[in-house]
Amino acid sequence: MTSNSLQAIAVFDIDGVIRDVGQSYRRALADTVEAFTDGQFRPTMADIDAIKAEGSWNNDWLASQEFVYRFWESQGRSRAELALNYDELVLFFQKRYRGPNPEDPSSWTGYICDEPLLVDRAYFEQLTAAQMGWGFFSGATPASANFVLTQRVGLIDPVLVAMNDAPEKPDPTGLQMVVDRLEPAGLQLPVIYAGDTAADMQTVLNARKIAPDRRWIAVGILPPHALVDSATRDRYTATLKANGADVVLSSVTELTGDRIRDWH
Numbered sequence: 001m002t003s004n005s006l007q008a009i010a011v012f013d014i015d016g017v018i019r020d021v022g023q024s025y026r027r028a029l030a031d032t033v034e035a036f037t038d039g040q041f042r043p044t045m046a047d048i049d050a051i052k053a054e055g056s057w058n059n060d061w062l063a064s065q066e067f068v069y070r071f072w073e074s075q076g077r078s079r080a081e082l083a084l085n086y087d088e089l090v091l092f093f094q095k096r097y098r099g100p101n102p103e104d105p106s107s108w109t110g111y112i113c114d115e116p117l118l119v120d121r122a123y124f125e126q127l128t129a130a131q132m133g134w135g136f137f138s139g140a141t142p143a144s145a146n147f148v149l150t151q152r153v154g155l156i157d158p159v160l161v162a163m164n165d166a167p168e169k170p171d172p173t174g175l176q177m178v179v180d181r182l183e184p185a186g187l188q189l190p191v192i193y194a195g196d197t198a199a200d201m202q203t204v205l206n207a208r209k210i211a212p213d214r215r216w217i218a219v220g221i222l223p224p225h226a227l228v229d230s231a232t233r234d235r236y237t238a239t240l241k242a243n244g245a246d247v248v249l250s251s252v253t254e255l256t257g258d259r260i261r262d263w264h
Helices: 025-036 045-053 060-074 086-097 121-129 142-152 173-182 198-210 230-242 257-263
Strands: 008-012 132-137 191-195 216-221 247-249
Touching (some): 008 257, 025 045, 045 060, 045 230, 060 086, 173 198
Parallel strands (some): 008 132, 008 191
């Protein structure tokens, strides 16, 4: 297949889409909030869903910090009074998520090592066979994203824009960067962005404002924890649709090359 034969471009978020982070990132977030509130508050999955639905807390470190601030404010303390050390909070989080040596991927022993994968390499091979370009735009750190994509899924040098490579979602800059790296010169292909949060869907809405002549499709993916019962599923689906999802799927594997071609 030549690059000029591409039919569309599919870009994927990672957390909740490629890997299940319910007992890793979200567990580390809850651990961090519990530690920095002196054990008085531990957010539930529903609490985390609610703050993510606000669309401003895609970064789990910042979400952790915001939970801590809100808890202490509810106890009558101001943010200025707390003087919360963000770097200490991030380090605590990373040691839970990655392990005692968070900067050395070869020695990671934390929650990241036990994340269930939601796709395998064959999924991306079928996208390629269906003439779909594909890449990743994630708020995860480059080290964490590369760990799952290359060491766990087995992809070779995937196109990736991760934390600090571009402004945080819902700014669409990172999404456009992935498209620019995948799209042959002279073409303007439809772009699908698959993600599991309000910020992901808002990223597509913002991309349409910047590049209205391109077809942008927002695909909401329900993360595993949203599938535990019908009420949670319906609530999560409604949040994604309210934030711009054109379609909501129960798993990213439902987003096949044939399905994308039908939207072309």
